[in-house]
Amino acid sequence: xxxxxxxxxxxxxxxxxxxxxxxxxxxxxxxxxxxxxxxxxxxxxxxxxxxxxxxxxxxxxxxxxxxxxxxxxxxxxxxxxxxxxxxxxxxxxxxxxxxxxxxxxxxxxxxxxxxxxxxxxxxxxxxxxxxxxxxxxxxxxxxxxxx
Numbered sequence: 001x002x003x004x005x006x007x008x009x010x011x012x013x014x015x016x017x018x019x020x021x022x023x024x025x026x027x028x029x030x031x032x033x034x035x036x037x038x039x040x041x042x043x044x045x046x047x048x049x050x051x052x053x054x055x056x057x058x059x060x061x062x063x064x065x066x067x068x069x070x071x072x073x074x075x076x077x078x079x080x081x082x083x084x085x086x087x088x089x090x091x092x093x094x095x096x097x098x099x100x101x102x103x104x105x106x107x108x109x110x111x112x113x114x115x116x117x118x119x120x121x122x123x124x125x126x127x128x129x130x131x132x133x134x135x136x137x138x139x140x141x142x143x144x145x146x147x
Contacts, residue, residue, distance in 0.1 A: 001029045006110040006141075008036045008101045008131075011072035018116035018146040019076045023083045025114065025144075032086035034108050035076045038097040039065040066091070098134035105141050113139060117147040 007022040009015040019035065026033050042061045056064065069091035080087035094100035105113050115132055136143050 002026075002031045002112045004034065004108065004110045005031050005112045005114050006034050006036060006101065006105040006108065007076075007114050008038065008097070008135075009072055009076060009116075010037070011068065012116075014116045014146075016075075018114065020079065021146050022114040023080050023085050023087075026080075026085045027083050031112075032088075033080055034088045034090060034104070034110060035073060035080070036101060036104055037069045037072050037089075037091045038100045039069050039091055039093045041093055041095045065093075096134075098131045098138065101131070101135050102139050102141070105139070110141060113141055113143045115143065115145060117145050 005022060005026055007019055009019050022033060025031070042058050044058075073089035073091060077087055077089050090104060092100045092104065101113060101115070104110075113135060115135065117130075117132055132143075132145060136145070
């Protein structure tokens, strides 16, 4: 069956549920996990489509996104360890999360990508599109979508 599963997470409730199910699935199949958090790239206010009045400085943005990644991945790592499942965590900074997911799955020789059905809701999902949909469209590696 599957030997190495990539699990992208953004720390949302749905994504956290997918991580928990992926851990359970990995335990049942004897697979190891790589859990990924994709951090956004900094967009200087002059180049942002809708610059916020209180937009964070580069240093503040970098610190905040790295802290978020550490928190999200730390929780996933602990859950995996508690279940007795081998797990590696990776954080990557990228402008296109779906591309980071596919590239890491290929680079780590993962044979399955296990991810939640969507992370964004409402207008942002409509405008930006679903990262899951993009992974499904562009990945040659099988994708299991948790809903």
